[in-house]
Amino acid sequence: MSTLHVRIWRGGxxxxxxxxxxxxxESQTVLDVVTHVQRQLDATLAYRYACRVGMCGSCAMTVxxxxxxxxRTHVDKVARAGRLEVAPLRNLPVIRDLVADMREFFDKWAxxxxxxxGSATRTDDFARxxxxxxxxxxxxxxxxxxxxxxxxxxxxxxAWSPDYLGPAALNRAWTLVNDQRDTAQAQxxxxxxxxxxxxxxxxxxxxxxRCPKELSPTASIAGLKRATLKAALRDEL
Amino acid sequence: MRAVRSQTLLWVAQRASAAVLGACVVVHxxxxxxxxxxxxxxxxxxxxxxxxxxxxxxxALFVLAVTVHAPIGMRAVLGEWLGWRGRARDAVLLAFAxxxxxxxxxxxxxxxx
Numbered sequence: 001m002s003t004l005h006v007r008i009w010r011g012g013x014x015x016x017x018x019x020x021x022x023x024x025x026e027s028q029t030v031l032d033v034v035t036h037v038q039r040q041l042d043a044t045l046a047y048r049y050a051c052r053v054g055m056c057g058s059c060a061m062t063v064x065x066x067x068x069x070x071x072r073t074h075v076d077k078v079a080r081a082g083r084l085e086v087a088p089l090r091n092l093p094v095i096r097d098l099v100a101d102m103r104e105f106f107d108k109w110a111x112x113x114x115x116x117x118g119s120a121t122r123t124d125d126f127a128r129x130x131x132x133x134x135x136x137x138x139x140x141x142x143x144x145x146x147x148x149x150x151x152x153x154x155x156x157x158x159a160w161s162p163d164y165l166g167p168a169a170l171n172r173a174w175t176l177v178n179d180q181r182d183t184a185q186a187q188x189x190x191x192x193x194x195x196x197x198x199x200x201x202x203x204x205x206x207x208x209x210r211c212p213k214e215l216s217p218t219a220s221i222a223g224l225k226r227a228t229l230k231a232a233l234r235d236e237l
Numbered sequence: 238m239r240a241v242r243s244q245t246l247l248w249v250a251q252r253a254s255a256a257v258l259g260a261c262v263v264v265h266x267x268x269x270x271x272x273x274x275x276x277x278x279x280x281x282x283x284x285x286x287x288x289x290x291x292x293x294x295x296x297a298l299f300v301l302a303v304t305v306h307a308p309i310g311m312r313a314v315l316g317e318w319l320g321w322r323g324r325a326r327d328a329v330l331l332a333f334a335x336x337x338x339x340x341x342x343x344x345x346x347x348x349x350x
Contacts, residue, residue: 160317194244195316225248232245 151207167217300341
């Protein structure tokens with residue numbers, strides 16, 4: 001059985017990498033490696049995961065310099081010469097070891113008016129939204145986000161402008177802009193426009209390149225740029 | 238005007254001025270290459286350009302596009318690279334825009350008026 005040489009970030013923002021040797025297995029994921037370290041080699045290692053099947057968005061880390069979901073990242077795909085380096089996500093404060101503080105990330109979803117605001121009550125009939133409609137199609141293309149923050153960690157604009165809402169929050173807002181039941185459209189467009197919003201996006205497309213769900217936050221942000229521009233020209237922003 | 242509206246309009250002004258600049262740069266470079274084929278002196282250039290209303294309008298548009306485009310781009314660069322945001326930055330960039338406009342139009346008047 002071969003051995004994998006793994007460097008794992010230990011400590012807070014001022015921590016350092018520590019090396020571990022982990023037995024190599026077939027179909028081994030990066031999360032398997034981190035779990036082996038925590039269960040067999042060093043029980044003090046802090047990391048976060050839940051579903052292990054790519055649904056919950058909890059286990060994202062920086063693997064060999066790139067943000068990835070670790071539960072569905074095979075070691076085969078990312079190890080270089082039998083070496084792995086695992087660190088917490090970029091652009092978020094480090095709590096300890098591999099655990100990043102996600103508060104700012106989700107607070108920005110709220111700031112982008114990422115909550116659905118409806119007008120129907122429980123006595124109303126179901127809203128009927130045609131799956132073939134343009135708006136539904138646009139919302140569907142962006143809706144499968146699992147909130148893993150991989151895009152947020154990959155985004156250089158987030159690194160340069162701490163107030164920037166980031167790709168995930170803007171992508172969420174775009175799904176609601178296309179939700180014909182939603183009643184908070186004007187407030188939402190106002191929330192996502194300008195320097196802290198979609199207009200700061202440089203279209204580097206790192207978010208789209210890294211998204212494990214293969215969504216395109218870049219396309220969503222481009223949609224927001226069009227929608228907010230129309231609102232600005234009508235003096236509705 | 239709300240800040241987000243003016244920021245959105247700055248964004249579209251930069252995109253629109255970029256489109257104008259794209260066309261202007263192509264015409265500018267093509268004209269230079271065409272005009273200097275056989276060698277050219279300053280006096281010859283001025284003999285052709287002075288009093289030419291069409292070229293005056295073209296380069297006035299070029300200068301206007303630069304005046305709009307460059308300061309808005311600098312606004313993002315100063316914010317993202319140096320962390321300089323706020324009214325002082327925007328005031329300095331407004332002065333920079335005016336400087337570009339004055340210097341550019343001074344050159345346009347000197348060559349085409």
